[in-house]
Amino acid sequence: MIELACKHLDVRIGGIDVAADLSLELTPGEFWGLLGPNGIGKTTLLKCLAGLSPPASGQVFLESRDINELPRKLVARHIGMLQQHTVYVFDSSVMQTVLTGRHPHLAYWEREGPNDLQKAHDALKAVELNGFAGRSVTGLSGGEARRLAFAALLVQDPEIMLLDEPTNHLDLRHQVQIMGMIRDRIGRGGLTAIAALHDINLAARYCSHILMLLGNGDWIAGRREAMLNETNLEKLYGCPVEMIQGRNGTHFHPAAG
Amino acid sequence: MMPTAHRRLVFFLLVILSTASIIMAAAAGSVSLGWEQWTNALLHPDSEFGELVWRLRIPRAAAAWTVGALLSLSGCLMQVLLRNPLADPYILGVSGGASFATLLGMTIGVTTSLLPALAWAGSLISILIVFSLARGEGPWSRTRLLLTGVVTASGWAALISLLLTLGSDSSLRGMLFWLIGDLSYARLPSWALATLVFIFLICLGLARSLNVLAMGETTARLLGEPTRKLLWLVYLLASILTATAVSIAGNIGFVGLIVPHLMRLIVGSDHRVLLPAAALFGGFFLVISDTLARTVLAPRQLPVGVVTALIGVPLFLLLLNRARVKQ
Numbered sequence: 001m002i003e004l005a006c007k008h009l010d011v012r013i014g015g016i017d018v019a020a021d022l023s024l025e026l027t028p029g030e031f032w033g034l035l036g037p038n039g040i041g042k043t044t045l046l047k048c049l050a051g052l053s054p055p056a057s058g059q060v061f062l063e064s065r066d067i068n069e070l071p072r073k074l075v076a077r078h079i080g081m082l083q084q085h086t087v088y089v090f091d092s093s094v095m096q097t098v099l100t101g102r103h104p105h106l107a108y109w110e111r112e113g114p115n116d117l118q119k120a121h122d123a124l125k126a127v128e129l130n131g132f133a134g135r136s137v138t139g140l141s142g143g144e145a146r147r148l149a150f151a152a153l154l155v156q157d158p159e160i161m162l163l164d165e166p167t168n169h170l171d172l173r174h175q176v177q178i179m180g181m182i183r184d185r186i187g188r189g190g191l192t193a194i195a196a197l198h199d200i201n202l203a204a205r206y207c208s209h210i211l212m213l214l215g216n217g218d219w220i221a222g223r224r225e226a227m228l229n230e231t232n233l234e235k236l237y238g239c240p241v242e243m244i245q246g247r248n249g250t251h252f253h254p255a256a257g
Numbered sequence: 258m259m260p261t262a263h264r265r266l267v268f269f270l271l272v273i274l275s276t277a278s279i280i281m282a283a284a285a286g287s288v289s290l291g292w293e294q295w296t297n298a299l300l301h302p303d304s305e306f307g308e309l310v311w312r313l314r315i316p317r318a319a320a321a322w323t324v325g326a327l328l329s330l331s332g333c334l335m336q337v338l339l340r341n342p343l344a345d346p347y348i349l350g351v352s353g354g355a356s357f358a359t360l361l362g363m364t365i366g367v368t369t370s371l372l373p374a375l376a377w378a379g380s381l382i383s384i385l386i387v388f389s390l391a392r393g394e395g396p397w398s399r400t401r402l403l404l405t406g407v408v409t410a411s412g413w414a415a416l417i418s419l420l421l422t423l424g425s426d427s428s429l430r431g432m433l434f435w436l437i438g439d440l441s442y443a444r445l446p447s448w449a450l451a452t453l454v455f456i457f458l459i460c461l462g463l464a465r466s467l468n469v470l471a472m473g474e475t476t477a478r479l480l481g482e483p484t485r486k487l488l489w490l491v492y493l494l495a496s497i498l499t500a501t502a503v504s505i506a507g508n509i510g511f512v513g514l515i516v517p518h519l520m521r522l523i524v525g526s527d528h529r530v531l532l533p534a535a536a537l538f539g540g541f542f543l544v545i546s547d548t549l550a551r552t553v554l555a556p557r558q559l560p561v562g563v564v565t566a567l568i569g570v571p572l573f574l575l576l577l578n579r580a581r582v583k584q
Contacts, residue, residue, distance in 0.1 A: 052478055076481030083475060089340050090471045092526045103469050104481035108462045111529075156480070 002063055002078050002159040003027060004049065004192060009058035010217070013044045020217030022058070026160065031186050032194035033203035033224070036213035037237055042196040043084060045213065046162045049194070050081045062160075076104035080158035084165050084196075086149050088137045094148055095133040098124060101155030116155075123151040126181065128174075142169035150178055163195035167202060175199075179206045200241075200252040204228050212236050228252070267524055271537035275322065278544040282318035283310050285552050320443040320505055321547040321561070322540035325512055327453055327502035329520075329539025330460065332513030333532055334495035337471050338488060339403055346499040346513035349406030349492075353413025354383025355503040360420045360432050369442065373504040380500030383409060388492070397474060397485045402492070438509030438562030440547045445505070452501045456494050457536060464528035467491070471526065509562045511569040512539055512546075522576055542569075 005025040011018040018041030026032060036042050047053050049060055051067035060067040062078060080101075088097075101123075102116045112120075124130050127147035132140075140148060146169045153161065161182065167175040182193050183206045194211070197203050203210060203224070210227035212220050214236060220227065233241040233252060240255035284295050290306060298306035331346035338344070346352070358379025359372050367375065391398075391405035417436070424432060434441070460467070466487060469477045474484045502509070516539040517531070524534045546564040553559065 047475075050479065052475060072478055072483050073481035076479060081479050083479075086476075087473065089473075090336075090342065090521070090526045092468075092471075096468070096525070096527055097472075100469055100472065100476075100480060103465060106465065108465075 002190075003061075004079065004160045005061045005064075006049065006055075007059055007061065009048070009060065010056040011041065011045050011048045012056045013041055016041065017217030018044050019213060019219050022219055024211070024221060026192045026194060028159070028190050028192050029186060030192055030209050031183055031207045032192075032209045032211055033207035034194055034196040034211050034213070035198075035200070035203060035236060036196075037215075040213045040215055042213060043164050046081065046164050046194070046196060050079055050162050051075055052081075073104050076156070076158075078158055079160045079162065080153045080156040081162040082149055082153050082164060082166055084168065086145055091136050091138050093133065094124070094129065094135045094137060094140070095120060097137050097148060098151045098155055101152040101157070104156065119155050119157070120151075123154040126154060127151045127178070143171060143174060146170055147174065147178070154181075159191050161191070161193040161195075163193060165196050165198065167197070167199065175202065182206070200228065200233065204250055204252065205248075264524070264530055267534065268537070271534060271541070274541045275537050275544070278541045278548070279315070279318045279322060282321070282544050282548045283314045285548050286314060286555070316444050317440060317547070318544050320445040320449075321440050321543045323445055323450055323453055324440070324443070324502045324506045324509065325516075325539040325541070325543025326457075326536040327449070327498045327539075328509065328513035328543075329516040329535040330453075330457060330532060331495045331498035331502065332517040332539075333528070333535050334460065334467075334491050334498070335513070336517055337467050337528075338491045338495060339399060340471065340473065342518065343514075345510075346495065346502070347508065347510075348410065349387055349402070349496070350383045350410035350413055351380045351496045351499040352503045352508050353410045353417070354379040354381075354386075355500060356436060356508060357413050357416045357420070358382075359435055359507075360417055360424070363428050363432055363435070364420055364424050373446070376504035377500055380496070380503060383413065384493070384496045384500070388489075392489075397488050399474075434560045435507040437560040438507045438565070439560040440506050440509075440550070441558055441560075443506050449501050449505055452497065453536075456498055457532070459494065460532050461529070463487075463491075464532055467528040467532075468526070471528075507560075507562070509543070509565055511562075511565045512543055515569045515573045516542060518573065519576055 003025065007023050009022040010020055011022070034042050034045070048055050051060060054068050062070060062075065067075060098120045099112055099116065102112055102119070106112065121130070124133060127150055129144065129147055129151060137145070137148065150166065166178055170178065179202055185191050186193055207224055210222065210224050212227065212232065214220065220232065228250065230241050230243050242253050242255040244251045244253065284290060288309060290298060294306055298304060298310045301307045302311040328346050335344040335346055335348060336342055355376040358375045362372050362375040387406050387409050391402040393401065421429065421432060466482055469480050469482055470484065470487065477484050517535050520531055520535045520538055524530045543561070543565065546568060547561045550559040550561040550564045
């Protein structure tokens, strides 16, 4: 059971406070939704949690060791991140791209074995890209590229998944499919995820915990039921929100506009 | 990814092409040899034609092959390093330093045998200037490296122009040939071959890391690469490859730009396949170009850089066009 935690974390970017004195523990079994308006620093916070950029102060711990002092290869075996955008400068095949997820698990001269190939095939199948293995990545649609990036994350198989807007570019069915897949993997035990989301209803349906970035470094965090309500959401987005009880749980809609 | 059988076939063909090109280079020249004379020359290195083949043509072909392989490998690395398919081995000023040092040597009349050492020293100075200025504190910045390199290269170009304007008419021709890239006096020093083999093996070990690096620094770090260290290592390896090539044969253009592209179109972008394919094809390409350079207008010899450009440009445009049609 691998745990990601941060203590007294100050995250800043370009003179803006993203989060001040943030202390969190992402315990296995939890699925965190990271909510906040555009430009508030969701990506910056995720990058800091991934050890990509050092915090202004405070520390991020992977298994109680400072993530910025661990070798990247070790970190990559436990933490994976789905980035918001993927840009391919050089052409490459779908299979080759999805296999890059095995990179942290292989030694320098090692080649991917049958086991790695099997994982890659399974992941492509899971995101409905089977049959795409030989296709070129530059010819994929936005949604297909997104699912390919997610498949590479599945192949990397980290205990902690950091997801930057995982449902971007995806149609309704694939949104539900991917969010469901993340929740199911977490449910099987030993895993944690935190996903930056703009869709409150996806957060309401799939996440167990919510972290809201309110601006000026202010944040609130807690269990979903306690966090998702009209008061918090109106404060978060500066827009009136209406809460509707449906057959499948609570739904949120903008109340005006 | 290419199927294994397909990959083997491509490598088989590339090895055949390289071997055939060297055999052809040994046979062709301003003194044309009949089949019997030629086999005789191969078997008797001490005969008149034997000397010609073993002392002149084969060493020159070996030098051409090695330089072609060095430049093609360097091109592959530079393109990943700068994440730009337009990068070539000379973009960061390595060859500029070498050119200035060599031309300075020619101006003040240093003996020819010392020129490769001077070229190496010039490259090294340029590598160190760019490295120390672009390194800075904080994260790796491709833009900073690119700008530092390109500006350093322009600085060298200005100094080279100065030497050319000051140089005597008799030395200008030699300088020009060197700047275009010429293998007329090239011999293959064993250290150059050793450098090629050694760096090639390192690169092959790094090949999967290069694949990841080509997807961007952030992706590479997320997949476990210490990118800052890795990128500087790639910079140093590419620069040493370039410096070695330039010290043997001057600034031969287009090989380091075109060969990586051609091979990417044929074998794909997996560096475990791309690097050996580019090295083999680069060697073949330069041997053929050099053979043409000394035979087309024989007994007059052209600088090989002219031929690489004349063959390379249309070949490249043709293949690029075909690749687009296929897509």
